[in-house]
Amino acid sequence: QVMLNNYPLWAKFHKHQTEMIITKQGRRMFPFLSFNLSGLNPVAHYSICVDVVLVDQHHWRYQGGKWVQCGKAEGNMPGNRLYLHPDSPNTGAHWMRQEVSFGKLKLTNNKGASNNVSQMIVLQSLHKYQPRLHVTEVKEGEEGYPSPHTHTFAFPETQFIAVTAYQNADITQLKIDHNPFAKGFRDNFDSMYAASEG
Amino acid sequence: QVMLNNYPLWAKFHKHQTEMIITKQGRRMFPFLSFNLSGLNPVAHYSICVDVVLVDQHHWRYQGGKWVQCGKAEGNMPGNRLYLHPDSPNTGAHWMRQEVSFGKLKLTNNKGASNNVSQMIVLQSLHKYQPRLHVTEVKEGEEGYPSPHTHTFAFPETQFIAVTAYQNADITQLKIDHNPFAKGFRDNFDSMYAASEG
DNA sequence: CCCTTTTCACCTAGGTGGTAAGAT
DNA sequence: ATCTTACCACCTAGGTGAAAAGGG
Numbered sequence: 311q312v313m314l315n316n317y318p319l320w321a322k323f324h325k326h327q328t329e330m331i332i333t334k335q336g337r338r339m340f341p342f343l344s345f346n347l348s349g350l351n352p353v354a355h356y357s358i359c360v361d362v363v364l365v366d367q368h369h370w371r372y373q374g375g376k377w378v379q380c381g382k383a384e385g386n387m388p389g390n391r392l393y394l395h396p397d398s399p400n401t402g403a404h405w406m407r408q409e410v411s412f413g414k415l416k417l418t419n420n421k422g423a424s425n426n427v428s429q430m431i432v433l434q435s436l437h438k439y440q441p442r443l444h445v446t447e448v449k450e451g452e453e454g455y456p457s458p459h460t461h462t463f464a465f466p467e468t469q470f471i472a473v474t475a476y477q478n479a480d481i482t483q484l485k486i487d488h489n490p491f492a493k494g495f496r497d498n499f500d501s502m503y504a505a506s507e508g
Numbered sequence: 509q510v511m512l513n514n515y516p517l518w519a520k521f522h523k524h525q526t527e528m529i530i531t532k533q534g535r536r537m538f539p540f541l542s543f544n545l546s547g548l549n550p551v552a553h554y555s556i557c558v559d560v561v562l563v564d565q566h567h568w569r570y571q572g573g574k575w576v577q578c579g580k581a582e583g584n585m586p587g588n589r590l591y592l593h594p595d596s597p598n599t600g601a602h603w604m605r606q607e608v609s610f611g612k613l614k615l616t617n618n619k620g621a622s623n624n625v626s627q628m629i630v631l632q633s634l635h636k637y638q639p640r641l642h643v644t645e646v647k648e649g650e651e652g653y654p655s656p657h658t659h660t661f662a663f664p665e666t667q668f669i670a671v672t673a674y675q676n677a678d679i680t681q682l683k684i685d686h687n688p689f690a691k692g693f694r695d696n697f698d699s700m701y702a703a704s705e706g
Numbered sequence: 707c708c709c710t711t712t713t714c715a716c717c718t719a720g721g722t723g724g725t726a727a728g729a730t
Numbered sequence: 731a732t733c734t735t736a737c738c739a740c741c742t743a744g745g746t747g748a749a750a751a752g753g754g
Contacts, residue, residue: 331747334711338745371708396594419710435709474710475747482747491745494716529723532735536721569732617734633733672734673723680723689721692740 312443312463315344315409319488320467326480327377328470336416336430340489343441343468344411350402355448357398358405360412362391362431365438365469372477389421389432399448417472433472441468510641510661513542513607517686518665524678525575526668534614534628538687541639541666542609548600553646555596556603558610560589560629563636563667570675587619587630597646615670631670639666 314320319341320328331337343360350356368379393415397404418430433439447459476482486495512518517539518526529535541558548554566577591613595602616628631637645657674680684693 340746486747489746490718492716492747493718495747538722684723687722688742689740690723691742693723 311347311349311461312445313346313348314465314467315346315411316341317467320465323481323484324467324469326478326484328468329473329476329478329481330417330470331476332417332419332433332435332472332474334418334420336418336420338414338416339412339470340485342411342413342415343443344409344413345443345463346409347405347445350406350445351447352401352403352406354402355399356402356405357446357448358395358410359398359444359446360393360395360415360431360441361444362417362433362439362441365440368438370436370438370471375478377471377477391431391433393429393431405445419472419474435472435474438469438471440464440466441470509545509547509659510643511544511546512663512665513544513609514539515665518663521679521682522665522667524676524682526666527671527674527676527679528615528668529674530615530617530631530633530670530672532616532618534616534618536612536614537610537668538683540609540611540613541641542607542611543641543661544607545603545643548604548643549645550599550601550604552600553597554600554603555644555646556593556608557596557642557644558591558593558613558629558639559642560615560631560637560639563638566636568634568636568669573676575669575675589629589631591627591629603643617670617672633670633672636667636669638662638664639668 323341330339366379367382369381370377371380372378393412395410395412396414397410414429416430417433419433419435420430421432441464443463445461445463449459476485486492521539528537545556564577565580567579568575569578570576591610593608593610594612595608612627614628615631617631617633618628619630639662641661643659643661647657674683684690
């Protein structure tokens with residue numbers, strides 16, 4: 311009923327333990343979450359959102375080329391961890407017509423950001439997280455979240471550790487290789503021009 | 509109950525007969541439509557949209573430095589002329605919290621564009637148009653447009669003639685002077701640097 | 707010492723009017 | 731002739747990781 315797009319890319323990152331940068335003003339995820347939905351009622355109304363929850367109750371640190379657990383987590387800190395898809399609410403037909411993507415979702419460590427625009431999800435650095443997709447049927451007169459009509463989906467391949475700077479060079483290289491905005495750091499970018507000389 | 513933002517700017521253009529470029533892939537308006545709303549029910553739901561209607565039944569042409577009427581219009585051609593504000597539907601509180609802007613609305617002469625994304629309004633070149641704002645209270649079970657609960661507002665200062673190339677040099681200069689994306693054509697842009705030499 | 711923040715060059719993405727070529 | 735289209739240099743706007751600076 312829900313398929314994760316970019317699955318092969320997510321799997322490549324997951325194999326090395328995905329890291330996602332968080333910054334004060336907010337950083338997009340890469341890869342970003344994108345789903346294909348099916349089996350909805352085309353004429354019913356749904357709101358679709360993503361939240362991000364702790365996978366375990368530990369700090370993590372990168373030591374000797376490996377991620378290791380390290381002490382207890384600080385518990386659930388305040389801050390928004392829910393991101394409503396901008397098309398919400400909309401019909402089942404709309405959501406099934408094309409992929410449902412969260413390319414503009416931003417991650418931050420700025421706890422004050424939750425007061426403003428709810429475009430940012432507030433996380434703690436060096437904690438491991440699991441993004442989840444929520445599909446909520448919206449019926450008249452009963453708005454609000456959570457709702458009894460919500461289905462939740464989670465893909466382990468999308469788990470990540472929040473960081474303020476990349477720890478694993480393999481992850482850095484995967485980001486550079488696949489994120490169009492990091493093209494300036496690709497090794498073979500200069501050699502494209504070198505090859506055309508002479 | 510509805511106020512036109514950027515009124516002084518609109519008035520400057522209107523004095524010279526505003527022109528708006530239309531292209532196949534769509535062109536933003538400049539100035540763009542932006543309104544301040546008040547007097548709505550904060551907890552009621554509204555959809556807000558803009559449409560563009562013919563002001564008269566004539567072709568226009570620019571001749572001897574003046575716009576003159578010239579023959580009859582071709583009547584209402586097919587094509588979408590309605591643009592739903594992307595925040596729709598939303599509460600009265602939302603719409604009154606800040607200005608309601610249509611900065612991404614695009615104008616086109618491509619009649620086939622109406623089938624695709626409804627982000628573009630289809631117009632005919634060399635015809636005079638009036639944009640209108642529609643505020644529709646959305647009640648459960650009665651969706652669709654028009655609705656008996658719609659209020660419509662039109663500001664004569666926002667009238668314009670659709671063109672594929674600017675005719676009046678005064679209008680061109682106003683666009684260059686005020687549209688940030690046309691900064692490269694500003695005369696005093698080079699002299700800024702010249703002045704700092706020596 | 708480890709983690710976070712700031713700043714930077716370098717990129718993607720796309721909105722301008724000018725200009726010349728194309729279409730009717 | 732007149733209007734339209736395609737392409738261009740030049741801009742705005744903002745997303746990258748690197749590197750240096752800042753903080754506890």
